[in-house]
Amino acid sequence: MAPDASVKTASAAAPVTATPRVGRLVRWDVIVTALLIVVFIGGALGTPDFATGDNLSFALDDLCEIALIALPMTLLVVVGEVDLSVASALGMSSALLGALWDAGWAIETIVPLLIVVGAVTGLVNGLLVTRLGLPSLAVTIGTLTLYRGLAYVVLGTKAVAEFPQNYADLATGTVPGTPIPYPFALFIVLAIITAVVLHATGAGRAMFAIGAQEEAAFFAGIRVKRIKLLLFVVSGVVSAFAGVIYTLRYGSARADNGLGLELAVIAAVLLGGVDFDGGRGTLGGVVAGVLLIGLLRNLLMLRDVATEIQSIVTGLLLIVSVLTPRIVAGVREARRHPRGSMSASSQ
Amino acid sequence: MSESPPILALRGVSKAFGAVRALQDVSLDLHGGEIHALAGENGAGKSTLVKILAGVHRPDEGQVLLDGRPRDFRGPGDAQQAGVAVIYQEPTLFPDLSVAENIFMGRQPRARFGRIDRGALRSATAGLFERLGVSLDPDRPARGLSIADQQIVEIAKAISRDARVLIMDEPTAALSGNEVGRLFSVARTLRDHGCALLFISHRLEEIFELCHRVTTLRDGRLIATEPLDDLTPDDLVQRMVGRELDTLYPKQDTTPGDALLTVARLTREGVFTDVSFEVRAGEIVALAGLVGAGRSEVARAVFGIDRYDAGAVEVRGTRLPVGSPTAAMAAGIALVPEDRRQQGLVMDGTIERNIGLTTLRTLRRGPVISRKAERDRAADWAIRLQLKYSRLSDAVGVLSGGNQQKVVLAKWLSTEPSVLIVDEPTRGIDVGTKAEVHRLLSELAADGLAVLMISSDLPEVLGMADRVLVMHEGRLAAEIPRAEATEETVMAAATGRTRREAA
Amino acid sequence: MTAITSGGGRRLVDTVLRARELSILAALVVLVVVTTAVNSSFLSDQGVKDIFLNASILALLAVGQTMVVITRNIDLSVGSVVGLVAFASGKFVLGHDRNVLLVLILGMAIGAVCGLVNGVLVSFFRVPALVVTLGTLYVIQGADYYWAHGQQINAADVPGSLLELGSGSVLGIPYLPLITVVVMLAVGHYLRSYPSGREFYAIGSNPDAARLAGLAIRRRILTAYTTSGILAGLAGVLWLARFGTVVADAAHGWELRVVAAVVVGGVAIVGGLGSVYGAALGALLLTTIGSVLVVLKVNSFWQDAIAGLLLLLAISVDRLLGLRVTRALRRRNVRHGA
Incomplete structure (x- = not known):
């Protein structure tokens, strides 16, 4: 670092430089991938039912909504924003699907409509964040409540079931010859597209720049607001579509579908090594994080470990994923300077 | 100079950050009643030294002596209690708290049961401002204060501590003219009261005007500590850079071509009013004025960062849409912010x-x-x-300030602009790189670029510009051709002839 | 170089700062008046008492959350802590006639431990608060569910003295709101009038400046989280006292309701601004809306939607006002400054 840096940045950077942003040496996404492989091999060796086609396709199917929504969430976190309303948008989409199906609409009409509704939910988030400059955390806590409320307004506590079999098959069936369920195949395709966008295109470069230093990105002619708005819209669309998959998979449309799913999605993204402060992360890491959470849950279930333990494991993984890089950096720093330089500062 | 032992001193201090050795075996004495200058290029280790004195960093080797005895500052709080106050280049205020709370944070006057005595807090603050001769409202939040006013609050903070040592790390970088004058008079008053002051500035003339002795650092090492009376500015520059400098302002003569940038009656309510000018190909036009006169704001509006309420910006006769940097870039404008x-x-x-x-x-x-x-x-x-x-x-x-600025220039020159706006192109960069930047700007203009240069550095304005536009309180006060531009003409326009003396 | 003289600018700023508490109060009054006009039974003793009882726990949590949010952090684990403590204290009193004070202390101790863990992780390891508390949300919730294993605590097993805390009153004022108001006043007074209290605002307002000013940042953040944990523990015991019947997922999802109440109450999510009074009023407003919907026979499904809209409205209006103030200050700067 430049020792004569101007005070503002240096004061922030001096102890910080070596602390949270070690990235280069401790690549968390690599660690998560390694962990994923270890868990998979360990599971295959230690648990007989684990590495079967049926079980894996069940595990992947069970994971697909979280996985799908994690893609736009990754992009949002990279640009320094967050969308907590995704699970409510999913629930609202599910409730609408139920209500409209109940009213005799055709699925072919409902789904495009739900996509539009999803785009609108994202647009509301995006406009409040980009036009008014509100923090996305506050905005999406608001829309989280609003969209879930609207889901109840639409469907009440009813459950609508009996969707056409061919659509249910699409949600639960596998790609012929593989254990990969169709929704998860969709995830694979979208993940590849997202990875290319984020890591190989100008838009991706722009996103990282926005997350790392928004003002500098704006001064460089990047349309910051437009990109953020677009990402919120994509997040809404994907959530709405995930709502369709969720409904068909369980064969039940309910207003409380996917309740609390937003936290699982964020957990997967952060576990994948995306910096919550923006500007850092890889899509590969997120995919590994999503799969790790899914496989662990599945393994624990197969081994008859109580479902509650899964929640503890998820929570611990999350804490460890952000803690380890900082502790490693802190130790390294402490070795260099006898005085502990992990002086406190919030966030 | 002074017979008394130094109030605060460094003995053989070294400090490294990773592989970078920021300071090596540096000693420094700060005596009461003396203003000591610290000179050096960017990256020489000045800020690291300041942070060691302020307790932000601890030295790897060597000692900090307070009144001749070794002291170990465990954090900024320790240094403050020992009577060391620091004014950083960029003010560090709490925007949500009132000005008075900012000044007395952690040392508020107490009433019964340890509660804050708000009346006393207010009157103590008002008293400080009176001493400084400014009329700031103690109760207003710090958010929205101009940089100069924020600097005043920082100074009030230092004075209120009855600091024995006052360290000023480039306090004038964002100030101009009479603001610097006021800061200097406060500094001299403190000196006369027996304070030890350490003053850092890139502006050599300020060092010579204010200080008694100067310590020069180069590459983290102590080069010399000597009285300024025996030095010329050239001597000092030579100690800082370790070599003779080429001419600092290598201006080439050019014949201006067509007007590339035309700004007509540009107005942003409450910020600037009715600003019109043009910049022609091959020309360097300087936009001078005091900080807060609206210079950067005009540049931001021209480039589309901020919106404007009235007027027009044209590049080669084509009008630009309001508030779109992307459109400005497409039209060939670049802004080095x-x-x-x-x-x-x-x-x-x-x-x-x-x-x-x-x-x-x-x-x-x-x-x-x-x-x-x-x-x-x-x-x-x-x-x-x-x-x-x-x-x-x-x-x-990881780059030094000067090299960072080169990256910014590269980033913008690679867009192949026809109009280049540079806002304080050499602020906070070392003398050597400064000359390189000046030569580059001169060459670019010679190649047919229209250059608009905003600068608070008067010698730079006079040395580089073909024409000088001077802003005063949001309006263009004067346009001065190169031949007539002198410190006096530019400052007269910048301060406004009818301008009353600041309180 | 001279600055803003007092006068219009200062008044404007003052008004806006106070406007928040006042505008929530105004909204509350309008809401109550309109509802009473439509249905006079709304303002009956029982109706008012119910609202205050219902708002107490949310307001208590909002007070703790405010301390955390002011330092530019967030505590998402409070809902889980309430659930854990409600269940744990239920287990503790099951079949015994425990002293109420003992139960309260136990609950607050559990909460304090949870808060301490959050605080240590955030302040010493500098892990983003949202991530840490999301993690502890899961861990605490999982531990709670695992322990409960589908069991529930029944009111019949809870000693009368504890239930009395939830439904009884002194001088006609129920205990629950009384406790909340006392806690709120104490925390509010501390944050406003004590030097260390002001440091919470300073830290949230500009963490770098706080470090350079030598403030005890770690200790304050630790205090904020521990307080939030203790109040969540207290809320857990009060939950048991009020409802008697407790399943493991009591207060599930409340973390976001609490944050919503705090934000509606004018506490800036980016720290440095707001008061516990505003936050408590925010909680009261959200709860009142729920009751109003019932009285007005609006489908209760609308409650969440309205709460969400209210939150969006609150932050949007705040923001627009803030922009106007900035603009006003900017004009003054130019007029008076150089």
């Missing part, structure tokens, strides 16, 4: 990505970015601007 670290660069980003950020479109091969094209372009500019770096994949944050 005022704040390098916030606006100019993504500090965590690599050199190559920072340079490529303005030209993502042209780096595309199909839908994806060509990393090779990105690297080639960065390497090309690094050579043209003589950038000093180890790898293009290093974060720009």
Whole structure:
């Protein structure tokens, strides 16, 4: 670092430089991938039912909504924003699907409509964040409540079931010859597209720049607001579509579908090594994080470990994923300077 | 100079950050009743030294002596209690708290049961402002204060501590004219009361005006500590850079061509009013004035960062839409912004990505970015601007200030602009790089670029500009051709002839 | 170089700062008046008492959350802590006639431990608060569910003295709101009038400046989280006292309701601004809306939707007012400054 840096940045950077942003040496996404492989091999060796086609396709199917929504969430976190309303948008989409199906609409009409509704939910988030400059955390806590409320307004506590079999098959069936369920195949395709966008295109470069230093990105002619708005819209669309998959998979449309799913999605993204402060992360890491959470849950279930333990494991993984890089950096720093330089500062 | 033992001193202090040795075996004495200057190029270790005195960093080797006895500052709080106050280049205020609370944070006057005595807090603050001769409202929040006023609050903070040692790290970087004068008179008053002061500035004339002795650092090492009476500015520069300087202002003569940038009756309510000017090809036009006169704000509006309420901006006769940097760039404008670290660069980003950020479109091969094209372009500019770096994949944050500024210039010149706006192009960069930047600007103008240069550095304005536009309180006060531009004519316009003396 | 003289600018700023508490109060009054006009039974003793009882626990949590949010952090684990403590204290009193004070202390101790863990992780390891508390949300919730294993605590097993705390009153004022108001006043007074209290605002307002000013940042953040944990523990015991019947997922999802109440109450999510009074009023407003919907026979499904809209409205209006103030200050700067 430049020792004569101007005070503002240096004061922030001096102890910080070596602390949270070690990235280069401790690549968390690599660690998560390694962990994923270890868990998979360990599971295959230690648990007989684990590495079967049926079980894996069940595990992947069970994971697909979280996985799908994690893609736009990754992009949002990279640009320094967050969308907590995704699970409510999913629930609202599910409730609408139920209500409209109940009213005799055709699925072919409902789904495009739900996509539009999803785009609108994202647009509301995006406009409040980009036009008014509100923090996305506050905005999406608001829309989280609003969209879930609207889901109840639409469907009440009813459950609508009996969707056409061919659509249910699409949600639960596998790609012929593989254990990969169709929704998860969709995830694979979208993940590849997202990875290319984020890591190989100008838009991706722009996103990282926005997350790392928004003002500098704006001064460089990047349309910051437009990109953020677009990402919120994509997040809404994907959530709405995930709502369709969720409904068909369980064969039940309910207003409380996917309740609390937003936290699982964020957990997967952060576990994948995306910096919550923006500007850092890889899509590969997120995919590994999503799969790790899914496989662990599945393994624990197969081994008859109580479902509650899964929640503890998820929570611990999350804490460890952000803690380890900082502790490693802190130790390294402490070795260099006898005085502990992990002086406190919030966030 | 002074017979008394130093109030605060460093003995053989060394400090390293990773592989970078910021300070090596540096000693420094700060005596009461004396203003001591600290000189050195960027990266020489000045800020590290300040932070050791302020208790932000601890030395790896060596000692900090307070009244001749070794002291170990465990944090900024320790140093403050020992009577060391620091005014940083960029004010560090709490925007949500009142001005009075900012000054007395952690040392508020107490009433019964340890509660804050708000009346006493207010009157103590008002008393401080009276001593400083300013009329700030103690109860207003710090948010929205101008940089100069924020600096005043910082000074009030230092005075209120009855500091015995006052360290000022480039306090004048954001100030001009009478603001600097007022700061100096406060500094002299403190000196006369027996304070020890350490003053850091890139402006040599300020060092000679204010200080008694100067300590020069180069590459983290102590070069000399000597009385300023025996030195000329050239001597000091030579100690700082370790070599003779080429001429600092290598202005080439050019014949201006067509008007490339035309600004007509531009107005942003409450910020600037009715600003009209043009910049022709081959011309360097300086926009001078005091800080807060609206210079940077005009540049921001021209480039589309901020919106404007009335008027027009034209490039080669084509009118630009309001508030769109993207459109301004497409029309051929480039803006090297005022704040390098916030606006100019993504500090965590690599050199190559920072340079490529303005030209993502042209780096595309199909839908994806060509990393090779990105690297080639960065390497090309690094050579043209003589950038000093180890790898293009290093974060720009590890570069020195001058080299960071070169990256910003590369980033913008690679857009092949026809109009280049530079806002404080040499603020906070060392003398050596300064000359390089000046030569570059001069060459660019000679090649037919229209250059609009905003600068608070008067010698730079006079040395580089073909014409000087002077702003005063949001309006263009004067346009002075190169031949008539002197410190007196520019300052007279910048301060406004009818302007009353500040309170 | 001279600055803003007092006068219009200062008044404007003052008004806006106070406007928040006042505008919530105004909204509350309008809401109550309109509802009473439509249905006079709304303002009956029982109706008012119910609202205050219902708002107490949310307001208590909002007070703790405010301390955390002011330091530019967030505590998402409070809902889980309430659930854990409600269940744990239920287990503790099951079949015994425990002293109420003992139960309260136990609950607050559990909460304190949870808060301490959050605080240590955030302040010493500098892990983003949202991530840490999201993690502890899961861990605490999982531990709670695992322990409960589908069991529930029944009111019949809870000693009368504890239930009395939830439904009884002194001088006609129920205990629950009384406790909340006392806690709110104490925390509010501390944050406003004590030097260390002001440091919470300073830290949230500009963490870098706080470090350079030598403030005890770690200790304050630790205090904020521990307080939030203790109040969540207290809320857990009160939950048991009020409802008697407790399943493991009591207060599930409340973390976001609490944050919503705090934000509606004018506490800036980016720290440095707001008061516990505003936050408590925010909680009261959200709860009142729920009751109003019942009285007005609006489908209760609308409650969440309205709460969400209210939150969006609150932050949007705040923001627009803030922009106007900035603009006003900017004009003054130019007029008076150089």
